[in-house]
Amino acid sequence: MSKPKPIEYADAPAEVKAVFDDIKTSRNLQDVNNFWKYLANDPKTLKRTWESVKEVMAPGALDPVVKEMVYLAVSVTNNCGYCIASHSAAAAKAGMTQEQFGELMAVVGMANETNRLVNGYRVPIDPAFEK
Amino acid sequence: MSKPKPIEYADAPAEVKAVFDDIKTSRNLQDVNNFWKYLANDPKTLKRTWESVKEVMAPGALDPVVKEMVYLAVSVTNNCGYCIASHSAAAAKAGMTQEQFGELMAVVGMANETNRLVNGYRVPIDPAFEK
Amino acid sequence: MSKPKPIEYADAPAEVKAVFDDIKTSRNLQDVNNFWKYLANDPKTLKRTWESVKEVMAPGALDPVVKEMVYLAVSVTNNCGYCIASHSAAAAKAGMTQEQFGELMAVVGMANETNRLVNGYRVPIDPAFEK
Amino acid sequence: MSKPKPIEYADAPAEVKAVFDDIKTSRNLQDVNNFWKYLANDPKTLKRTWESVKEVMAPGALDPVVKEMVYLAVSVTNNCGYCIASHSAAAAKAGMTQEQFGELMAVVGMANETNRLVNGYRVPIDPAFEK
Amino acid sequence: MSKPKPIEYADAPAEVKAVFDDIKTSRNLQDVNNFWKYLANDPKTLKRTWESVKEVMAPGALDPVVKEMVYLAVSVTNNCGYCIASHSAAAAKAGMTQEQFGELMAVVGMANETNRLVNGYRVPIDPAFEK
Amino acid sequence: MSKPKPIEYADAPAEVKAVFDDIKTSRNLQDVNNFWKYLANDPKTLKRTWESVKEVMAPGALDPVVKEMVYLAVSVTNNCGYCIASHSAAAAKAGMTQEQFGELMAVVGMANETNRLVNGYRVPIDPAFEK
Structure with a gap:
């Protein structure tokens, strides 16, 4: 092929x-x-x-614009260029504003940072989170 | 140390x-x-x-519960066990229902799947997404 | 440098x-x-x-074409553009058909999806898999 | 929840x-x-x-055991513990031998290594791979 | 937007x-x-x-050139093209030689390989590492 | 098996x-x-x-302790629990202090964050970095 x-x-x-x-x-x-x-x-x-x-x-329990922003968050985390471009467009079409995009990126960046701090410090799960 | x-x-x-x-x-x-x-x-x-x-x-342009769900989506993509546990709890506290959690996981799973289909098929970005 | x-x-x-x-x-x-x-x-x-x-x-216990397809599956998961291009070519040279490529991508996509569903639902390992 | x-x-x-x-x-x-x-x-x-x-x-153009090994290769790359355990069992049930498992892991490891060497050296795609 | x-x-x-x-x-x-x-x-x-x-x-407990090399190692692992380009330049400016770059890439590649061998073989943590 | x-x-x-x-x-x-x-x-x-x-x-152009810290940085990024434990121990044995560990984790976290900001904002490479 x-x-x-x-x-x-x-x-x-x-x-x-x-x-x-x-x-x-x-x-x-x-x-x-x-x-x-x-x-x-x-x-x-x-x-x-x-x-x-x-x-x-x-549309369901989550708004379409929220679903598109989550799709974009995953695509940014995975660095899929095509997916970032297409789901940025889809999220914008579904109503995402530039300000919301900015906050979305801030959350995605922060989550990727703290995920690694947790890994490196080997933080055990609090019992309260296991219920 | x-x-x-x-x-x-x-x-x-x-x-x-x-x-x-x-x-x-x-x-x-x-x-x-x-x-x-x-x-x-x-x-x-x-x-x-x-x-x-x-x-x-x-709170800002995005609701706190949306931010927590995005945090959870990233943590699930990265497989950070502690972060999944703590942000599941935080999202639930901020109002995420079980039905919303189910839809969130469905979107996260689908995004991770299609991200790889895009990679494997080497899909070029549509000109419309570059504007 | x-x-x-x-x-x-x-x-x-x-x-x-x-x-x-x-x-x-x-x-x-x-x-x-x-x-x-x-x-x-x-x-x-x-x-x-x-x-x-x-x-x-x-060549060993696995056929070269299987090894090339596994190499491609990993490269697609990691989104290494060069590696996807070179190992697609190598797999094709080793005999991978277009139909096999299609099935390979389908499996890679599905695995990336269900990996995240497992993470998000925090599924514990069945005792049968620990033997 | x-x-x-x-x-x-x-x-x-x-x-x-x-x-x-x-x-x-x-x-x-x-x-x-x-x-x-x-x-x-x-x-x-x-x-x-x-x-x-x-x-x-x-079963299709690829044997079920090959599909299970690819599923395992992706799960190992993503470090999904449950998925590694369940698809190791499924691959073994479909006929994967211990020797094949060893070669599979060797390919997965090598692919993850060379994917990063490619990234770091910023290797451009050979024109021959673009056809 | x-x-x-x-x-x-x-x-x-x-x-x-x-x-x-x-x-x-x-x-x-x-x-x-x-x-x-x-x-x-x-x-x-x-x-x-x-x-x-x-x-x-x-500058702190770690030299700036070490920090830039660590930044580059993470960026190579995540395949962030922009970040690889900018932190290669920053590391070079901070004093990284071509020989050090070669050794850095070798370590990054090896770590990505053995990380997956560990995952696939499901290696339990030695008690000595838990102290 | x-x-x-x-x-x-x-x-x-x-x-x-x-x-x-x-x-x-x-x-x-x-x-x-x-x-x-x-x-x-x-x-x-x-x-x-x-x-x-x-x-x-x-030992080579890079000190063994730097190599161990880079190995740890990659392992933290990939969330390989065994590798984090074993290379934390190896880095400590090679001389990494607690203060250096703290700075290392800070850099790893920051790199993982900014890698995603770059992806999401689709930042093009500055011509100066292509020389």
């Missing part, structure tokens, strides 16, 4: 087109993002991932 | 006691958590970390 | 040339990859790393 | 019991592992995760 | 200018690096981060 | 005994640590790892 390439709608098999159509309808888009075009190389993974993302990111 | 040990209030120097007092007052606690007792081995880091955490986690 | 630069064969000291020759012979290549040209800045690390890689990646 | 607790079959709602039954039948088990008992706190995530895992880990 | 953009000195509010001035004076620079120009989008985080970095990286 | 178990000197094959003897002599120890006893399940990996560690951690 060679380097993965995107599958465009016009060249996609029917099962891929069906997923692309559902993404475009659900999200009110003209075209799907590169993520979906690359996943389309494996139609089963495309379908499973889209259905999971659709279910997980739907 | 030997394995880090907690510094209890009674044995702490004045500069540590001052920080412990501020933590207990700010958070309405009888005693500080193990994290602070271990950081007290380095009074400068204790003071700097507490002041940073106090500023970053204060 | 300035930014690391590649050491080309013509400019390399004898100890580096000897390693480059062994890489080219063992892998039937006209030239070594950038990875080795950069490591050549530290001849001891070049030699130690090549000898370790040669031993570890040799 | 308090610390997550396992949901046993006898106490589970019907939708959880249905998933537990399918896991037990598919894998020929008397009882499900702790992972599923904890996920059962969120029946939607339990169902979605089980269906995804069942699809992804099924 | 759109993609973060750098704040140049001329366009910065007074509180940002004050931090930029302190960075330039403390480090004897004509202009601040991109890191600070981007953080300037959130003046509170800019100020808090600069004050923390200034305190932490100051 | 079952859960990995330690190989004690008395039960070890000759090739393992030879490595154990070299570790004990080189480090002036009565017995080897658990890490080596577990690696002994794969004699080739035991031998290769020991020889690499011996070469990499030897």
